[in-house]
Amino acid sequence: MKKLSIVIPVYWNSDSLPSLFEELMNLEKKLSDKKLLLELIFVDDGSGDDSLQVLMGFKKRRPKHTVIVKHTRNFGAIPAYKSGLRYVTGDCFTALAADLQDPPELILQMADMWLNGTKYVICKRQEREDPFLSKVFAAVFYRLLRWIVAKDFPPGGFDLALMDKQFLQFLQESGKNINPNLFAFWLGFKPEIIDYKRRKRTFGKSRWTFLKKLNLLIDSLLGFSITPIRLISVFGILISLSSVGYGVFIVVNAVLGRMEVRGFATIVSILVFLLGLILVMLGVIGEYLWRTFDQVNRRPESVIEMVYK
Secondary structure (H helix, E strand, O other): OEEEEEEEEEOOOOOOHHHHHHHHHHHHHHHHHOOEEEEEEEEEOOOOOOHHHHHHHHHHHOOOOEEEEEEOOOOOHHHHHHHHHOOOOOOEEEEOOOOOOOOOHHHHHHHHHHHOOOOEEEEEEEEEOOOHHHHHHHHHHHHHHHHHOOOOOOOOOOOEEEEEHHHHHHHHOOOOOOOHHHHHHHOOOOOEEEEEEEOOOOOOOOOOOHHHHHHHHHHHHHHHOOHHHHHHHHHHHHHHHHHHHHHHHHHHHHHOOOOOOOOHHHHHHHHHHHHHHHHHHHHHHHHHHHHHHHHHOOOOOOOEEEEEO
16 A cells, blocks of 8 residues: 655644544545555654653554654754654655644645645645734745745745655755755646645644744745845945946036035945945845855754654
8 A cells, every 4th residue: 555644743732732633543544545554753843841742642542654753852843844754654745734724634635636646736825814914924925935936936835735755855855944845846846736724723822933934034035046145246236336426426526616525424324324235245145154054064953862663
């Protein structure tokens, strides 16, 4: 029988895990009717609640094809996902959030499409019952991605995607500071799309903070595009040409006696603007340099303390 693997990063999800497990057990029965085995890979990313104890209970109830990976501390959702990918043995795989906002039943639809020969299926959010500020940030996030990185990236983005095992090696070997969904889309396989409405969060509070979202945005833009550096170069050239033109204008008019050379306020304003611009440009260049250093310094992306197979 063919096998479908699901990687589930877990961080402070003890409240939602029992409901998630029951939905996954119902999903397993339906997949079994399609001659598909289900492999569950839970990654406890340094949870401070009793998530690990709950997961170990699942392991006792379902010892076969259930893997529990424990991180030494919290490294983040993406490193947790990539840790889980090390233990994928299925013919296709997907990642599922433990908060139940993405309906597990979508996996059944994606599995049907995969069995019919589709290697890449994504679930595109049509609506999202999230706070207003989260919606605004998401709109800006995906608009920038479409403008700078991938023009055909889904406008509302996606979190749930099923991929053939052909994708696995690329994702396992991907560098640090990578957006896995964007990376998989960037590989070039044409996806089949399922539209869905994201559920409202009913368990706990989101640990996906604004700073984490901002960091993902920066990683996505700088990790896949040279456009920010190009914009810096073009803007620098335009500022230089404007400065030269303005300088020539001042000198010529001063020599011809058409204007009295004062301009202290103007000079200070221009200097402050240019110095601020230089600092911003150096910051962008520094972000690129840091990602290069972080990739080559051999620091592990995450540390696994224990694996229960």
